[in-house]
Amino acid sequence: MNKKKIGIIVGVVVLISTLTFFGVYRSLADQAVSVEVESPQLQTISSEVMIPGTVELEHQQIVSFSPEKGSDYKVLVDVDETVEEGTPLVEFPNTQYGYELEQINIQIESGYLRINQVEKQLEAVKERKKELEKEVGKEEAEKAVRAEEDQLILERRMANLDLRQILLQKEALEEREEDHIVTSTGEGTVLSINEAASVSTFEGNETIVHIANKNSVIITGHLSEYDSVQVKEGLRVNISSDAIIEENWSGVIDSVSYFPKSTEPLDGGAAVQYPFQVAIEEGPVSVLKPGMQMIMQVVMEEKEAVTIDMSAIVQEDGEDYVYVYENGIIRKVPVTLGIADGNRMEVNGLSEEDRVVVNPTNRLVDGMEVSLHD
Known part of the structure; x- marks a missing residue:
């Protein structure tokens, strides 16, 4: 093949390529880029x-085995029973309580008798003083009975102090007895009961009754x-x-x-x-x-904030932008981002009236003419 024919062939190929390129370019130029837009929304967003x-x-209560209260005890409730505050749960019998209480009651009765006896003696002294006043006068009668009256007043005071001390002992004994009956600290349901706890099985924290709401x-x-x-x-x-x-x-x-x-x-x-x-x-x-x-x-x-879909955000050189559509033209607008909530992002620099391009492509540039996606 001579050089002339080769030159003709190359020329034809170049001509066809050139015509094809300009045809495609004209077609693309005649076809505007289509975009989808949405308006920013004012909504309540949160960060989590x-x-x-x-x-x-x-609220739960655990009654544990207490060796110091005795090896025997009695559970006063049943499993699944609903209890109120103050309901007796477990009783630890106190065999010494009755004996101690009887002794204290005897001492209390004796104390009252002693006080009554002193009161009668004081009344007798007062009567005798009245009789002496008739005979020797008020001043001499006062001197005659003063020592005896002072002694009886002192005895009455001592008897009252002794009785008060015994009454306090009875109160303390009754409080100790209340400790032997454990009551519910609140409302709840009996979850479990252990009636086999004993000194032989005690390990320091063995539960007898477990109650919870x-x-x-x-x-x-x-x-x-x-x-x-x-x-x-x-x-x-x-x-x-x-x-x-x-x-x-x-x-x-x-x-x-x-x-x-x-x-x-x-x-x-x-x-x-x-x-x-x-x-x-x-x-x-x-x-x-x-x-x-x-x-x-x-x-x-x-908070309440203006938000856009995250897909609308474009990042370039560490800055955030969006494309805003207006009268067939898109503008590249810088924005400041806030907190994210799902696929929505708080944005500053836009209003609810703006029309923002979502899912922008790399073909978009500032000032480009575009059409809206149907």
């Missing part, structure tokens, strides 16, 4: 911290050192459970401990944990059981 927690009974539960957990500074009493908490997916609960932070409860090794360091407690305010408490693991979303901040 996720913390695990455990269900616990808030099943409808009064709390959720406890631990905060990291960082979260303990952020999480405060009174913050709202949204609660859920992987075991009970169809239910949700809400509550508030009831308390955050000032002192850490435990320190556990973490990558050669120490993880300080601060106990906290959540009071449940709404939700079906009856389905919760002690030990259940819960997921808690602590609402750290909640």
Whole structure:
């Protein structure tokens, strides 16, 4: 093939390529870029911290075996029985109580008799003084009976003090007897009873009766050192459970401990944990059981703000922008971002009247003519 033919072929190829390029370019130029827009929304948004927690009974009472009260005892309630505050639960018999009480009652009766006897003697002295006044005069009669009257007044005072001391001994004895009958400190249900506890099986903390209010539960957990500074009493908490997916609960932070409860090794360091407690305010408490693991979303901040879909945000050189559509033209507008809530982002620099491009492509540039997506 000679050089002339080769030149003709190359020329034809170049011509065809050029015509094709300009044809495609003209087609693209004639077709405007289509975008989808939405307006910013004013809505309530919040930032949350996720913390695990455990269900616990808030009010419970455990009556333990007490060897000092005697090896015998009597349980006065049954399992699943509902009790009120002050209900007798366990009785520890006191075999010495009756004997001691009888002795004290005898001493009390003797004390009253002694006081009555002294009172009669004082009345007799007063009568004799009246008779002497008629014979020797008031002053001489006073001198004659003064020593005896003073002695009787002293004896009466001593008798009253002795009686008062005995009455205090009786009061203390009755209080000790009350200690031998353990009563409920609040409302609840008897969860378990152990009627086999004894000196031979006693290990220092053997439970006889366990009572708790099943409808009064709390959720406890631990905060990291960082979260303990952020999480405060009174913050709202949204609660859920992987075991009970169809239910949700809400509550508030009831308390955050000032002192850490435990320190556990973490990558050669120490993880300080601060106990906290959540009071449940709404939700079906009856389905919760002690030990259940819960997921808690602590609402750290909640406010009204202008938000946009996160897909509308464009980041370039560490700055945040959005494209705003107006009369067929898009403008690149810098914005300041706030807190995120789901797929919505708080944004400053826009109004609810603006029309923001969502899911912008790399083809968009500031000042470009675009059409709206149907």
